[in-house]
Amino acid sequence: MTTDRVLERVASTAPYALHPDRLLPADPGTRAIARELYASVAGLPIVSPHGHTDPAWYAENAAFPDPSSLFVIPDHYVHRMLYSQGIRPERVGVPRLDGGPVETDKRKIWRILAENFHLYRGTPSWIWLNHAFQTVFGIDERLSADSADRIYDKIAAALERPEFRPRALFERFNIEVISTTESPLDDLRHHAAIRASGWSGRVVTAFRPDPVVDPAFPGFVANLDTLGRITGEDTSSYAGYLSALIKRRKYFVEVGGCTSTDHGHPTAKTADLSAEDAAALYARVRSGSATPAEAELFRAQMLTEMAAMSVADGLTMQIHPGSRRDHNPEIFASFGKDKGCDIPGPTDYVEDLKPLLARFGNRPDLTIILFTLDETVYSRELAPLAGHYPALKLGPAWWFHDSPEGMRRYREQVTETAGFYNTVGFNDDTRAFLSIPARHDVARRIDAGFLARLVAEHRLDRDDAFEVAHDLAYRLVKQAYKL
Amino acid sequence: MTTDRVLERVASTAPYALHPDRLLPADPGTRAIARELYASVAGLPIVSPHGHTDPAWYAENAAFPDPSSLFVIPDHYVHRMLYSQGIRPERVGVPRLDGGPVETDKRKIWRILAENFHLYRGTPSWIWLNHAFQTVFGIDERLSADSADRIYDKIAAALERPEFRPRALFERFNIEVISTTESPLDDLRHHAAIRASGWSGRVVTAFRPDPVVDPAFPGFVANLDTLGRITGEDTSSYAGYLSALIKRRKYFVEVGGCTSTDHGHPTAKTADLSAEDAAALYARVRSGSATPAEAELFRAQMLTEMAAMSVADGLTMQIHPGSRRDHNPEIFASFGKDKGCDIPGPTDYVEDLKPLLARFGNRPDLTIILFTLDETVYSRELAPLAGHYPALKLGPAWWFHDSPEGMRRYREQVTETAGFYNTVGFNDDTRAFLSIPARHDVARRIDAGFLARLVAEHRLDRDDAFEVAHDLAYRLVKQAYKL
Amino acid sequence: MTTDRVLERVASTAPYALHPDRLLPADPGTRAIARELYASVAGLPIVSPHGHTDPAWYAENAAFPDPSSLFVIPDHYVHRMLYSQGIRPERVGVPRLDGGPVETDKRKIWRILAENFHLYRGTPSWIWLNHAFQTVFGIDERLSADSADRIYDKIAAALERPEFRPRALFERFNIEVISTTESPLDDLRHHAAIRASGWSGRVVTAFRPDPVVDPAFPGFVANLDTLGRITGEDTSSYAGYLSALIKRRKYFVEVGGCTSTDHGHPTAKTADLSAEDAAALYARVRSGSATPAEAELFRAQMLTEMAAMSVADGLTMQIHPGSRRDHNPEIFASFGKDKGCDIPGPTDYVEDLKPLLARFGNRPDLTIILFTLDETVYSRELAPLAGHYPALKLGPAWWFHDSPEGMRRYREQVTETAGFYNTVGFNDDTRAFLSIPARHDVARRIDAGFLARLVAEHRLDRDDAFEVAHDLAYRLVKQAYKL
Incomplete structure (x- = not known):
């Protein structure tokens, strides 16, 4: 692949779409081989x-409550990074042992994630979250302060449907x-x-x-x-x-x-x-x-x-x-x-x-x-x-x-x-x-x-x-x- | 870029010139992206x-005395490597605590660096020294036993000028x-x-x-x-x-x-x-x-x-x-x-x-x-x-x-x-x-x-x-x- | 080199042939340089x-006895890997200190190596063994359960000849x-x-x-x-x-x-x-x-x-x-x-x-x-x-x-x-x-x-x-x- 074509491809990739070649080596020859190898295992169970x-999920098969309860509150990778920048766990709804007050407005919690989403650049959380947003919920824009509410609403609506149990x-x-x-x-x-x-x-x-x-x-x-x-x-x-x-x-x-x-x-x-x-x-x-x-x-x-x-x-x-x-x-x-x-x-x-x-x-x-x-x-x-x-x-x-x-x-x-x-x-x-x-x-x-x-x-x-x-x-x- | 073009570029690069793509990844697609990213920050202060x-430099704004006092004597990366090959610090003018004799002929010290410049291949000192020689003093040949005196003279002459204070x-x-x-x-x-x-x-x-x-x-x-x-x-x-x-x-x-x-x-x-x-x-x-x-x-x-x-x-x-x-x-x-x-x-x-x-x-x-x-x-x-x-x-x-x-x-x-x-x-x-x-x-x-x-x-x-x-x-x- | 040409080359390489570019970097530009550098030292003594x-080999210049005694029994890299998968040293002829019984059928030992040759994928033993098979003995097929006996016979026959002393x-x-x-x-x-x-x-x-x-x-x-x-x-x-x-x-x-x-x-x-x-x-x-x-x-x-x-x-x-x-x-x-x-x-x-x-x-x-x-x-x-x-x-x-x-x-x-x-x-x-x-x-x-x-x-x-x-x-x- 020529340099120009590489650049063009990168440029033409909408930033919020998972690229089919993601994580494969950049060298075109090696990537071509990797692509075939990956294709041969991508569909395996x-x-x-x-x-x-939590086995209760599979036993009870209840709907997941809301986007923040799914993606923010229980994920220590996520709130660890927020905390490293001074955002305390209470602010993203992590329950206190003493039952003291923590944020309960799930949309507010979601906005904190959205406003700080740049912190996850280069980390696996970035990959995992974007993968789930896109492949599970069909989100087609990047999480940001601007898109926070739209994405929240889309995920919240999906979670009510049986196919998201x-x-x-x-x-x-x-x-x-x-x-x-x-x-x-x-x-x-x-x-x-x-x-x-x-x-x-x-x-x-x-x-x-x-x-x-x-x-x-x-x-x-x-x-x-x-x-x-x-x-x-x-x-x-x-x-x-x-x-x-x-x-x-x-x-x-x-x-x-x-x-x-x-x-x-x-x-x-x-x-x-x-x-x-x-x-x-x-x-x-x-x-x-x-x-x-x-x-x-x-x-x-x-x-x-x-x-x-x-x-x-x-x-x-x-x-x-x-x-x-x-x-x-x-x-x-x-x-x-x-x-x-x-x-x-x-x-x-x-x-x-x-x-x-x-x-x-x-x-x-x-x-x-x-x-x-x-x-x-x-x-x-x-x-x-x-x-x-x-x-x-x-x-x-x-x-x-x-x-x-x-x-x-x-x-x-x-x-x-x-x-x-x-x-x-x-x-x-x-x-x-x-x-x-x-x-x-x-x-x-x-x-x-x-x-x-x-x-x-x-x-x-x-x-x-x-x-x-x-x-x-x-x-x-x-x-x-x-x- | 084709293989031939890569080789041609490498071959046609005069060995003593800083290459504009130096230190960027070799893969042409990655390099093209790196080049743009670098260009966007290269001019930042x-x-x-x-x-x-030494704050005295900025306070007094006196001329730096000579090439060896600038590049050899105070740089422990430089004389460390020379010493590893048996060249004692005295020989490159590093002052002794007891005031004992050390080399004072700055040109002689410079020649030792020049004759041993191959020792720095693959090290950051190689990059730093060549970068300074070329961008600060406009040196257009590589430091070697042969070029030692010419480069010494060129740097020494420059140091006397106000724009090198x-x-x-x-x-x-x-x-x-x-x-x-x-x-x-x-x-x-x-x-x-x-x-x-x-x-x-x-x-x-x-x-x-x-x-x-x-x-x-x-x-x-x-x-x-x-x-x-x-x-x-x-x-x-x-x-x-x-x-x-x-x-x-x-x-x-x-x-x-x-x-x-x-x-x-x-x-x-x-x-x-x-x-x-x-x-x-x-x-x-x-x-x-x-x-x-x-x-x-x-x-x-x-x-x-x-x-x-x-x-x-x-x-x-x-x-x-x-x-x-x-x-x-x-x-x-x-x-x-x-x-x-x-x-x-x-x-x-x-x-x-x-x-x-x-x-x-x-x-x-x-x-x-x-x-x-x-x-x-x-x-x-x-x-x-x-x-x-x-x-x-x-x-x-x-x-x-x-x-x-x-x-x-x-x-x-x-x-x-x-x-x-x-x-x-x-x-x-x-x-x-x-x-x-x-x-x-x-x-x-x-x-x-x-x-x-x-x-x-x-x-x-x-x-x-x-x-x-x-x-x-x-x-x-x-x-x-x-x- | 284009992606297609890379793939074609890989595909057309018979799997048991040492590739001339083996171990060189995949990026075509870097590989071209590496190829020249390697060529300049490949023939050095x-x-x-x-x-x-064992200095006795050079002193006595006796023929090496058989393929397993050459490649399996004395090579701790080889039997270490077999042992990690449960194949005891006795089964590949490693002598016991107490003189107890170990496998003496060299062909049987060889077959164990052949059947387990996949264990060495990605290891240096894989490189060393294949290199010797091919460059020293001219073996032109990969070692496997199927080819074990043919390769054994070919090496055994060679070892009897003076040019393999x-x-x-x-x-x-x-x-x-x-x-x-x-x-x-x-x-x-x-x-x-x-x-x-x-x-x-x-x-x-x-x-x-x-x-x-x-x-x-x-x-x-x-x-x-x-x-x-x-x-x-x-x-x-x-x-x-x-x-x-x-x-x-x-x-x-x-x-x-x-x-x-x-x-x-x-x-x-x-x-x-x-x-x-x-x-x-x-x-x-x-x-x-x-x-x-x-x-x-x-x-x-x-x-x-x-x-x-x-x-x-x-x-x-x-x-x-x-x-x-x-x-x-x-x-x-x-x-x-x-x-x-x-x-x-x-x-x-x-x-x-x-x-x-x-x-x-x-x-x-x-x-x-x-x-x-x-x-x-x-x-x-x-x-x-x-x-x-x-x-x-x-x-x-x-x-x-x-x-x-x-x-x-x-x-x-x-x-x-x-x-x-x-x-x-x-x-x-x-x-x-x-x-x-x-x-x-x-x-x-x-x-x-x-x-x-x-x-x-x-x-x-x-x-x-x-x-x-x-x-x-x-x-x-x-x-x-x-x-």
């Missing part, structure tokens, strides 16, 4: 093995299966309701035991009481506690179709204590008097115990370490967890995973998927580990790195040592239901671009690239998560 | 909010405002002289309190005496010491037009001690008997105190941590500070900044600009922090990373989480006056290239890209530094 | 200053000089035999003292006895031990043509103890009762002692730190060292090298080449160190990073601070003789691509780029290693 959508969108998004994430204390009533409803959409749960394995979790001791009560086990002893967890995993499999567990520890620390030491440590944490070091050791021990349970029941294990949660005490006190004040820190995998790997790392019948917020470990630690241990696989670029540049760095830094086949496709990991198609689309485009570069540089053959593109978009995730 | 030029160059460089950096003990006489002179050039100072807040700074205790004397405060008490600092900041604002402070600590450690503990710690460091740990804690406490003062007087705060200063004892002993033997090390921001952020991080009326020499923190720590805390902004790629690849990595690793609007444009941070236009030009070109890629990949609209280019080159720096 | 081929391949590969690596306890009989044979191929040794300087090395104490015996020195004293090492280095120079030493420590720790403390520490490690901390301190001290010996005898020193060796206890127990279960970890250079650098860093007559497995130190630590200290140079991208993306990151992150002339060209560092031409070819292509980008972006002149390409492929390695 979405397999979403890890995320945080959760199940209809689920089907329209071509979701083959989606996993939510629940605490072991959850009764999975929504999952049961979905199954009982006769609806064909496949929604499964994932077992996230942080509330009952992390002594620093709010309400930990009371949670252990509850765990005992709902399982009929005596959680005052370590043996009873472990039995309760095993029972609960079984319940998740039976009632929630669960195929995986998820562990969000501050570090990747693992331990393999003697039965005696583990029981003594449990007694300390059970009493609520554990020191931070004991809490860390207990979490470490529980990762290894969870691996042992996974060997027995076949659940794929996910480890999501490295977030310094709730870094901002003021925001945490006012608004609680998951409100955008989590900051990553350096994370060690080589030493920290050793105890677990020494015991289970050589088992090809176990799958442990590692994630990171510390990109320095991609080439230094994660790819060498996953390129060796049969039990290990690498999860996709996560959280702050679930973005075009982040995904590109992931492939560039992981592939040469771990290959493609020690990775597990894409996770959207989102609470933002409307962003799911956009996120999977970004991943497919970036992978197509990466593969296209390998083809253009004659490092991968064309036919191989098509096979790999399919594997990354569909096959690997189904295999790793047994979906 | 230079706002230089942080640097180390500091003020004339300042105007020719289209500098709207430049900041120097002074110690609180400086009387700012040069700044006062500039103002008194009636010259229209705007030169401001920045408040760099290291000599009086870092117990490891040479002469620290004596510096506190001086600080007391010049402010009329009693620096034997912590209260008097803090008052002295507040007074001195006020003096910097009034006499030097100061709008910012700058802090060059070895780490990003902050502390928020009780008034009592802080006073007791001050008594220790005041006595000159502080341990290294106490010195570190005092520096940490002073960052928080400085933030408190900034809340009161509105000065923007810059934190430049992470350099292991004076790594080479022999060179330090012979030549003193800032002679090229500073080496970066890993730097933590997430834990280290917590005390300061817990107290002031949520204030939108405070601006703290973070810099780093440890690129691993861009995506892991700095972008998440600046993408959340209202008080935080990110400074540009710094020192070793003030280079095409360094700037590109900065945008690629920072933008997706922090956006563009939590960054503050460019700093040249230089002592090398002649390199200022080159450095700002590099930044504008690299940013144009980055934005062009986003446009070419349809991740950013054209009109948005033009606005962002302008923001990055001009608006954001003025806003962040209140200039 | 191979200088291989560091590696692990080690010396013939050495000559065909255009190797000017290759270095093997031996323990100080090795008698260098193969090196002596090569020299006595009258063959013109130049094979030198490198002095790798880990077995006698690392107290954690298996058999360390017995090794010291042997060292004493073969040198006639009394290794019960530190003085005798140091004399023995000096003698042994001399022997390596005289018998093995040695020009360099190599040090594979877990960290880059160095120390500069007093003579008394060093002797006392030696007594501890000599007795076999050293703690891990003492072992670490002894290794640290020995790096400094080795630097002192290098100042005296002129051997170039290589430091290869940062591998957590034998991370997997089960595989280590079954198969021993170097079987793919080494994992890198974070490595500090700035503090750890200080004692050695304080003593010897300023000597331009000493060459210490630093390598890393921790890419985060390229721009943060290694480039600033090598861009300052006359004694330091940077080794090329190593081990897991000896790959297209790894080499590209190396140049991008190192050049701007250290330049090209503080680097030392390429090391293949391999046991896989057949991969040597492929590895050097990859390095030359990636460097050509990097330089071409600098030219295309007008950051480097064409004539300079040709000179640098030649320096990187040939001149710098000969100079740094005195070959």
Whole structure:
């Protein structure tokens, strides 16, 4: 393509239209290959093995209330950026823990997003929001102070229609299966309701035991009481506690179709204590008097115990370490967890995973998927580990790195040592239901671009690239998560 | 553009001419967009909010003495590279602390640079030097052993002419405002002289309190005496010491037009001690008997105190941590500070900044600009922090990373989480006056290239890209530094 | 080139043929420059200053036994990837330490490689294996389950012919000089035999003292006895031990043509103890009762002692730190060292090298080449160190990073601070003789691509780029290693 034609194309693209070549490499030769690769996977069903959508949506299939409740209030990516420029969470309706006053005028909240939409330039939120506005609601102008009300009205009107209810969108998004994430204390009533409803959409749960394995979790001791009560086990002893967890995993499999567990520890620390030491440590944490070091050791021990349970029941294990949660005490006190004040820190995998790997790392019948917020470990630690241990696989670029540049760095830094086949496709990991198609689309485009570069540089053959593109978009995730 | 035309253009470019497309992406489509973006900002005035030029230059407006004194002797990037290949600082005229003999023949020094000019291939010094040779002095051949004398003579002759005096160059460089950096003990006489002179050039100072807040700074205790004397405060008490600092900041604002402070600590450690503990710690460091740990804690406490003062007087705060200063004892002993033997090390921001952020991080009326020499923190720590805390902004790629690849990595690793609007444009941070236009030009070109890629990949609209280019080159720096 | 022509070219390339433009940048303009740069160095002789081929091959010149013994069994990159997918080392013939049964059917082993060849897509093993298949054996189809036997037969037949013996391949590969690596306890009989044979191929040794300087090395104490015996020195004293090492280095120079030493420590720790403390520490490690901390301190001290010996005898020193060796206890127990279960970890250079650098860093007559497995130190630590200290140079991208993306990151992150002339060209560092031409070819292509980008972006002149390409492929390695 000549320079003039490139410029002309750019110029003639209405700024609010999603370009069919978006996110593909600029070099025309590479783009042509990427375009074909992307086309070959663009229509594949979405397999979403890890995320945080609310199962009540699918169970109740109620209409989403309004544009701000859908796009602003629950999305920590969105209000985090606004807050960084001084717009407090109250102003965009984020509920206070003390029930204090927050903005309730949804249109006013929407206007704040619209007036500040330039802040998202260059960020994945920009991509996700525009993708949803355009592909889901047919918005054909850019969000701005001027267009705010028109777009609000258009989305609000759509949300009242049956084809914008959760199940209809689920089907329209071509979701083959989606996993939510629940605490072991959850009764999975929504999952049961979905199954009982006769609806064909496949929604499964994932077992996230942080509330009952992390002594620093709010309400930990009371949670252990509850765990005992709902399982009929005596959680005052370590043996009873472990039995309760095993029972609960079984319940998740039976009632929630669960195929995986998820562990969000501050570090990747693992331990393999003697039965005696583990029981003594449990007694300390059970009493609520554990020191931070004991809490860390207990979490470490529980990762290894969870691996042992996974060997027995076949659940794929996910480890999501490295977030310094709730870094901002003021925001945490006012608004609680998951409100955008989590900051990553350096994370060690080589030493920290050793105890677990020494015991289970050589088992090809176990799958442990590692994630990171510390990109320095991609080439230094994660790819060498996953390129060796049969039990290990690498999860996709996560959280702050679930973005075009982040995904590109992931492939560039992981592939040469771990290959493609020690990775597990894409996770959207989102609470933002409307962003799911956009996120999977970004991943497919970036992978197509990466593969296209390998083809253009004659490092991968064309036919191989098509096979790999399919594997990354569909096959690997189904295999790793047994979906 | 066809391949043949590309090659032809490359071949037909005389090797010593600055190419109009230099530093723009090679892909013709992307380059065409980058060229337009660059053209839209190339002529904007230079706002230089942080640097180390000598205010005496602007005050006295004396001629620069000779080419080597301008380009070689004071530039640690230049003699560092020569030293790495065994050419000692004495041989290029760097003064010894003991007054021992060093080369004084400026032409001989210049020839050493010329003979070794290939060492700078691929480095920013290559760009900066060639840019100054060509745009300032009209040199039309490459520096080499053969051309050394001709170029020396041409530059030397130019330096005698009035249009090469500091003020004339300042105007020719289209500098709207430049900041120097002074110690609180400086009387700012040069700044006062500039103002008194009636010259229209705007030169401001920045408040760099290291000599009086870092117990490891040479002469620290004596510096506190001086600080007391010049402010009329009693620096034997912590209260008097803090008052002295507040007074001195006020003096910097009034006499030097100061709008910012700058802090060059070895780490990003902050502390928020009780008034009592802080006073007791001050008594220790005041006595000159502080341990290294106490010195570190005092520096940490002073960052928080400085933030408190900034809340009161509105000065923007810059934190430049992470350099292991004076790594080479022999060179330090012979030549003193800032002679090229500073080496970066890993730097933590997430834990280290917590005390300061817990107290002031949520204030939108405070601006703290973070810099780093440890690129691993861009995506892991700095972008998440600046993408959340209202008080935080990110400074540009710094020192070793003030280079095409360094700037590109900065945008690629920072933008997706922090956006563009939590960054503050460019700093040249230089002592090398002649390199200022080159450095700002590099930044504008690299940013144009980055934005062009986003446009070419349809991740950013054209009109948005033009606005962002302008923001990055001009608006954001003025806003962040209140200039 | 038009998009259509690019696609056509890709399509018309038989998938099993090495493309002449492989690994060059996709942008046509940049590729055209890269092609010329590559062409200018493609035919240069191979200088291989560091590696692990077996000197017996060149001494005895016996035929390589079969395809699997050549390509699978000894290559830890190959069986590491198979193992990551659950294929145990026994199944591909890796010998067990206990002599237990492993697969001996070489054709069966080959079929396992063939059936799993897709695992290597995107990895350097894919490039190296295909390069050797095609350029050495003329294989014209891709390795797969279907082609496995045909390819096996073709290679097996070739190996019986004289032109596939080690010396013939050495000559065909255009190797000017290759270095093997031996323990100080090795008698260098193969090196002596090569020299006595009258063959013109130049094979030198490198002095790798880990077995006698690392107290954690298996058999360390017995090794010291042997060292004493073969040198006639009394290794019960530190003085005798140091004399023995000096003698042994001399022997390596005289018998093995040695020009360099190599040090594979877990960290880059160095120390500069007093003579008394060093002797006392030696007594501890000599007795076999050293703690891990003492072992670490002894290794640290020995790096400094080795630097002192290098100042005296002129051997170039290589430091290869940062591998957590034998991370997997089960595989280590079954198969021993170097079987793919080494994992890198974070490595500090700035503090750890200080004692050695304080003593010897300023000597331009000493060459210490630093390598890393921790890419985060390229721009943060290694480039600033090598861009300052006359004694330091940077080794090329190593081990897991000896790959297209790894080499590209190396140049991008190192050049701007250290330049090209503080680097030392390429090391293949391999046991896989057949991969040597492929590895050097990859390095030359990636460097050509990097330089071409600098030219295309007008950051480097064409004539300079040709000179640098030649320096990187040939001149710098000969100079740094005195070959």
